[in-house]
């Protein structure tokens with residue numbers, strides 16, 4: 001959607017529930033472009049690594065810190081993404097980009113994500129203000145119950161941070177608190193069509209099941225932070241670098257570069273933090 005703006009009602013929904021779904025956030029043309037780059041771009045492929053769940057099932061993901069002048073970077077920096085993050089996060093310092101990842105859950109082998117809060121990871125980076133952090137996920141292929149769509153516990157962001165431990169190569173929230181949350185709040189399967197977006201708070205409890213279907217589930221997740229929310233244990237430095245927003249049309253109309261090494265990809269072998 002060109003010149004997309006959240007309505008006051010959508011903002012209230014997000015604050016109440018900890019997430020918000022926006023249908024047709026991207027056009028078919030925009031999603032097709034993201035999909036073909038994901039398939040064809042050598043840099044993206046070269047930097048993809050496998051993340052194992054507790055049963056050894058794998059999600060393929062590429063994660064980068066710097067949104068450049070390539071199609072993915074231009075989407076992450078687009079007005080519709082940056083202005084939405086600005087409307088939804090607490091605080092008033094400039095919006096910055098922490099990192100983005102392309103998630104590829106392949107048919108039959110795509111791994112699960114355990115129940116967690118993203119802030120369960122980011123707390124370790126010593127960000128102090130979870131209300132100043134959020135993610136925007138864009139579905140590149142359809143996401144449904146069969147191919148392991150995201151599940152959220154509606155309103156669970158209001159619980160504050162829950163203890164997390166290690167779960168496979170991931171971090172998982174205390175099962176006791178997850179069980180209590182499930183007893184108290186509604187579990188929602190976030191089924192999306194290509195181009196739909198999910199906005200979610202850094203403290204919402206979420207997970208996804210393994211992809212046991214015949215179809216891939218691919219998505220882009222970009223994470224935003226405010227420049228005043230300094231992480232005292234996060235060496236990349238990007239999460240406090242203000243973003244310069246570009247027009248929504250840029251990802252289709254600008255002659256973007258390909259994804260380059262300048263995007264600063266995470267190398268799994270070398271880096272500890274996975275998110």
Ligand SMILES: O=C(O)CCC(=O)C(=O)O
Pocket residue numbers: 103113118148149150206207208219221
């Ligand atoms: O997309 C998924 O299946 C889960 C991703 C997730 O939980 C995350 O990135 O925090």
